[in-house]
Structures are given as structure tokens and as C-alpha cells.
Amino acid sequence: MIAEDTMQILYERAQEEWSKIEKNTLPVVYVGSATCGRAAGALETEEIIKNLLIKNKKYATFVEVGCMGPCALEPIIMVQPSDGIPICYGPIKPENAEEFVRRIFLEEGVWEEKLIGVMSTDEFHGLPPITRHPMLAPQVRNVLRNCGLIDPENFYHYLAQGGYRGFLKALDIGADAVLEEIKKSGLRGRGGAGFPTWRKWSFARETQADEKYLICNADEGDPGAFMNRSVLEGDPHSVLEGMLIAGYTIGARHGYVYCRAEYPLAIRRLEIAIQQMYEHGLLGENILNSGFSFDITIKKGAGAFVCGEETALIASIEGNRGMPRPRPPFPAISGLWGKPTVIQNVETLANVSLILQRGADWYVQYGNENSKGTKTFALAGKIKRTGLVEIPLGIPLRKVIFEVGGGILDDKEVKAVQTGGPSGGCIPAEMLDLPVDYEALTKAGSIMGSGGMIVLDEDNCMVDIARYFLSFTQAESCGKCTPCRVGTRAMLGILERICSGKGEMMDILRLETLAQTIKQGSLCGLGQTAPNPVLSTLRYFRHEYEEHIKAKECRAFVCGPLISYHIDPERCAGCTMCAKACPVKAISGKRKEPHVIDPGTCIRCGQCLRVCPTIYSAVYRRSGSRVRYEPIKERKKKTG
């Protein structure tokens, strides 16, 4: 018999805690204080606001919440007046804090320029709801349901949102029914490969063993991805509840969270949450008198990208060098210490708790045929509204870039979208109508990946992007198997040659041959996918490779050795700034007379371009047949 009374008392307590916030008498100030908010100065802003309020004898409750998503608007501050509906503002940088306090608290008004919206589905006193904000309107926040809205360090806040009801339901319906529910939901692994979650679970469940393990993979190693960090920092219990459900279903006694050491705040919030679970009897022996016992331990990763690979992660937990081993046997049959082990990504587990809380029927309304539910993406690069977003699977990529992301910075042209990090590829601008789902992205030569989405514009060189990813995978290759160890180095060497203008046409063929060998011969996912960035750029941007090789031309003006610097005598005013800045004294010319760069001495560092005042913009660049001038900006008029 499950101890439902215990939970009932907890839920009542949670309602009480939550209503303190909902029916506040003092204003409540929510400060978005995940890593991204902190980097933008959220804690400094909070400090200034607190001090000013005290000085003015105004009082408010402060709640530090996780990430709301629109990082470009950080620091985000939400103020809930005593009559109820919170109003969301951003960016409130430390230098805005004083004006913020004056307008909101002293004049008791609204700061319209900084307004993001009210936390409601309808207008409120003529203010627009946050759901109408162009970045948030196309989104469906399921995984991120609580991020930015609850205090992640407050156990009761999670309970008040229906937390742990999914786990209770799992105990109630039994493991077989849970498996059926997950199968019905169509959930696929969110770590990148998209393996059906229920199948992994049923392998482990069917394997007979005295001990089984569940591992949460929080070793988010893709450079350019921070979705898992945001979930762990903003709503750790949603992931831990998913672990309980998964552990219960496969019959595991022990769970691990393998989290990057680079995420100290996520680790701290996990530690706090796990502690709370033990205190309230949701971990340990005989949980809620159900006969199910489970413990969770945090393992800190030590900075090895390859440890995102299941078998390498297992080796790392066992205390070894994080090197993968051949599969089969798959970890679900023989994993940690040779026992059946299920490894799931953070986001998959956050989905699990949700599916059990609200049911598979509710869940499948999002997504398309083969890709159900929603997916979080870390939207970054040359885009106006960067941040953490969550969209229903199957919507066109164009919608993500132009509606959610607001289009390209400085209204330049989008060139490509990179998904899947070093294992993925670049999707060209003309294919932006592609739906975001597992199959479509794979067919286009990229992968869904864990959720990194980097937007590239005309100023990004595709050969350089391929070189960048290869330099990453080459450095992170563990060295165990030859195709990956030697192959990635050989590919990188060729790409470096092309970027420095020393490539030959045969190099393209060499890259393609190497790519096939590495894909087919490598032991693990790191090697098997390492050539993807090269293959996809060769597929869609072959002309850029050819320009680098034949015309020694980099159209994006990125590859240093292919760029030369010149001074336009018509524009140069002889201000001498460039001559002073040049580290090799390659620039000569008299004061107030046009200067000249000696191409033999010039080391192409670009310092002259950076220091040339924008009122002249006399330094221009040449690459092959292309010439690029910087715009001349008018001198700022002095005021006062």
C-alpha cells in the first residue's frame, strides 16, 4: 500500500507555500538567475534593487528563479504587485536598476520600454500577455514548463505544479503500464540519436540481473548547447522525477547523474534537490512504502567530450579513462560494472515525468508522425533573439529562425543553420522550410543532436566552420581507434591547408574518402559522426571550398592568410592611428597624408582595420577578386 497520506500532507503544504506567493501582500520580485542571467549581471541588479528598496522603506519578497529563455533580454526581472499578476521586464542591467526602482516601486507605474509582458494569457490593464511576445508566441513550453517561474531550490514549488504526481501514477499503474505509456507517447532520446525510449527500457527490464542502473547523462558537451544546463538550473526536480520513474520501470536500485563539472550551479541545485528528496522520503529504502528503493548519486564529469558516448561515460563512472568500447553488448544488456544500464539524456527524463503527469494522449498532440512532443534548442550565433527555446517538433526551421529568433543580426542574409554540434551539419538557407524532426534533419545531412542551433550569416566562412568542428573532434578523440585518431587529424590537416590558401583540388576528394573511412570504421559515435560537418558543407557549399583552392578567395573574409589589407588613398586622412598600431611597422606615410601598407612586411593581423576611425574607414580588404570596404560613419555631433 502506497503511503498516499504522506504525499497528501506534502501537497497541502505545497499549496500553502505556493499561495503565499500567489496571494502576496508584499510585492514579489523574481530574478532570473541562472548562469546566463548572472553573466548578464542579474545578481548585481538584484543587489542594487534590494538596497534601494531598503533605503526607500519599501519591502518586497525576492525569489531567484531559473532561466526564462530569452537570453538576449537578460537580466530578466519579474515583479508581482500585491494585486496579483506578475509583470515581466528585461533587460534590466545594473545601470537600469535605479530607474527600475523609481518607475516600478516609487511611482508605482509600468516601464513600457522594458516591458516583455504580463504573466497571463490575456491582456491586463492594457498590457500585452507574455505569450504574445514574438519570441515566446510560437513556443510550447513543456520541458521548460517551470523554468523561470518557480524557485528551483524550493521543493514545495515543484510539488505545487503537480510535481511527483507522475511518479505516484507510475507506482499506481505498475511498471508494465508505464512502459506502455512511454511507448504510446512516442518519446525518443533527446540526446541526439533519437532512439525510442521505451525500447531501451524494455531491453533493460527484460534482462535478468541482480543489479541494474539508471544514468542521467548531463555531460552536455556540444560546444554551442546549453539546454540541459538551463533545465537542471531551473527545474532539477523534473529530471529527478523522471529518473525515479525510469528506475522504477527498469527495476534499478541505483541512479547516477553524470554532470559536467563546468556547470557548478546545476550541480549545486541537483545536490539540494536530491537532499530534499531524501528528507521527504522520495529516495532511499522502500519509497512511500511501495517496496521500491532507489538512490541517486551525482558524478561530476572531468571535461572529456567523448564521455557523452554511453560506453565512455560508463568507463568514466567506473574510474577509468573515458574511452568507449565496441557495442554490442549494448549498455541496456551489459553496462555499468557489467550490469544492465539505461542511460538517458536530461531532457528525455524531464519529458518522462511530464508524460506520466499528463498522460501520453495529451503528449502526442505535439509533434508530427515520427517525432512526437517538443524539443528545446539553444538558439545562438548571428541571430537577433538568442536564447533557450522550446518548439513542437515538425515546425519549419524558418519559423524558428525568423519568428522565434527574430531574424538575422543587422539584417544580414542567413547563410546556413548548424544543428547537432560537431556531430551534425549545416543546412543551407534555401532548405529552411525543412521541418524540425529527426528524419528530415538526418536526410539533409545533419542531425537533430541534443539541441544546439547556431545561425550563420554571410560573414561566416563554411570551410572555416568545418575546420572549427574538426579541430574540436580531433582534440576530443580519445585515441582508442585508428580511423578516428588518425583520420580526424588528417582531415583537419587538409582543412587547415585549404584555409591557408595552400589547398589543391585533389584535397576535396581526399576529404570525401577520409570521411567515408572514418564514418564506417570508427568505434563510437564521436568518430562516426565527426566527418558530418565537412560532408554537409561539401554538399551545399562546395563552391566555397573551390574558391579557397582555385581563387585563393574567402568570400566571408574570415580565413586570414587569404586576406590582404590595403589603404584607400581617397579615404585616408593620414591620422597615423594605423601606423602606430601596426605591430611590424609595415605602414608608412606622413601625417595628414595617405598611408601605405607594405605587403611584404604585413603579417595580416588586421590591427590597422580595427583602429582605423570609422569616420574614414580607409582600410579595406581584398580576398581573391573580392574587395570589402567598411562603411563610413558620420562623426558623432558633440552635444552640450
Next chain:
Amino acid sequence: MSSSHSELVSGLQQLFQKYPAKRSSIIPLLQEVQGHYGYISAPAVDAMADYLGVSASEIYGVASFYTQFKFTPPGKYVIQICQGTACHVRASSIILEALREELKIEPGHTTPDGLFTLERVACVGCCALAPVMAINGKVYAQMTQDKVCEVIKEYRQKEENKVGKEK
């Protein structure tokens, strides 16, 4: 054996106690030692080997695999330059160049005064605010060449003020 050495060993043993003497404790122990002393010293590896009952070379083998572990003492301020994709496409190389020039050291090295260590890291997960750098864990967002130099100057100023006060 010198007294400082035995002090070190007893300090290490205290750190180790939290963890069971099993092979799976190697990485947590290395993290504990580095968190406490800033790097993994040779005597620390020996003490760890004794405690866990594995050879010192086994421990070096594991430690050298992971980029987190350092074998030389770091500077007072560790500057991490993010080399993630988002930072790369927003020209983090210029930031690294600016720091190289300002500090006159290569990545992986420490300034002669022991104040700054320059490091390249994979990704600090603040991609939306690229390019970023972190100093002792504090993240500085949307860096430019000028901002980098300003931040370094601030730290130098802070140190000078401290020295001034002590005098």
C-alpha cells in the same frame, strides 16, 4: 621527511575520508584534491595511490585523460576563454588574441607574477551571450577587445590596491 610533507599527507588523508577506497573514487578524489590545492601534485598522486591501492601510474593515466586536471599550480585568477561554436562564430579568436597581447602569455600558461592563468575551454554554456570569458567562474558576457583589457586592468588595479594597503 619534512614536516610540510607530512602536513600535506595528513591534509590529503582528511580529504580522502569522504570517499570509499575503491577504483571508482579516482575521479572524485582528483576533483577534491584539485578543488582544494588548485592542481594535482606528485605527492598527492602518491597519497591517492596508497589510499586506493592502485599504482600511481594508473592515477596519472586517468588524470591525464581529462582536460579538467592540471599538474602545475594555477595563477590566482584563471581566465577561461570559451571556444564554443557560438563564441567562435562571433569571433572569440579576437578575444583570445587580445588576452595574449595583454598578458603576454600563451593559453595554458601563467603570468610570471602568478596572477593570471590563460585557458581555452570547450564551452561554458552561455552561448546566447557570446563571446564570453570566465574569470574564476564569473562569466563576462559579450566581450570585445576593449572590454577584455578593461576587465584585466580592473583585476590588476584590485591587486595593486591590496598590496598598497598591506604596505
